[in-house]
Amino acid sequence: MNTEEILKHVDHTLLSQTATWDEIRAICDDGVKYQTASVCIPPSYVAQAKEYVNGKTAVCTVIGFPNGYNTTSAKVFETEDAVKNGADEIDMVINVGWLKDKKYDLVENEIRAVRAACEGKILKVIIETCFLTEEEKEKMCEIVTSAKADYIKTSTGFGGDGATFDDVRLFKENVGADVKIKAAGGISSMEDAEEFLRLGADRLGTSRIVKIVKQSGV
Incomplete structure (x- = not known):
């Protein structure tokens, strides 16, 4: 897999608390x-970025990030606001506590509510x-499939650990045919990126891959 092909799967990411407009x-x-x-x-940068890129790349943003314990109403409002501001893609964080409490209906209904707010x-x-x-993890594959989200994503990158090959394998074995996979967090080499894609990931959330390409002088 060549560099250009890998880059087509990258969500080039900057979600640092200190991110400035210049960055x-x-x-x-x-x-x-x-x-x-x-x-x-x-x-907070979606509207400005959307205008700046002028259709030359998709703008993705995050909802309930990074902890996921916002109320469903708050996540829906965030999503509606992001879409209004021009977001093309939405990455939402589930309520992990609800999952651990086995409140599966609440988790699924929240995903459905955010999906509706995405307006396609x-x-x-x-x-x-x-x-x-x-x-x-297997239960979430079932829930994400049932809720008809487009992707299941491994990590925020703020939780202490990121994507693993084993998790992408598990996703691939357990999600529905219409659900794609995004690996995110800690992807630090072209070799790892290629392996995640080979295992079944369709998107890679990372800032390092572009940095590697830039350092190579491409």
């Missing part, structure tokens, strides 16, 4: 130059695998 603009420039799948940025935009559901048992 967000640089992420956008890179996303356009290297033809990444999207740029994934904080909600791509929805990725972050389940934060580093906090979950294998049983909980």
Whole structure:
């Protein structure tokens, strides 16, 4: 798999609490130059970034990020606001506590509510695998499939650990045919990126891949 093909699967990401507009603009420039799948940025920059990229790359943002314990109404409002501001893709964080309490209906209904607020935009559901048992991961594959989200995503990158090959394998074995996989957090080499894609990931949430490409002088 060549570099250009890998880049087409990258959500080029900057979600640092200290992110400035100059840094967000640089992420956008890179996303356009290297033809990444999207740029994934904080909600407060969506409108400005959308205008700046002028349709040259997709703008992705995050909802209920990074902890996921906002109320459903708050997540729905965030989503509606992001879509109004021009977001093309939404990455939402589940309520991990509800999952651990086995409140599966609440988890699924929240995903459905956010999906409705997306108004047809791509929805990725972050389940934060580093906090979950294998049983909980498998249950979330079932719930995300039932809720008809577009993607199941491993991690926020803020939870203490990121994507693993084993988690992508587990997702691939347990999600429905219409659900794609996003690996995110800790993807630090072209070799890892290629392996995640080979195992079944369709998107990679990372900032490092573009940095590697830039350092190589491409």
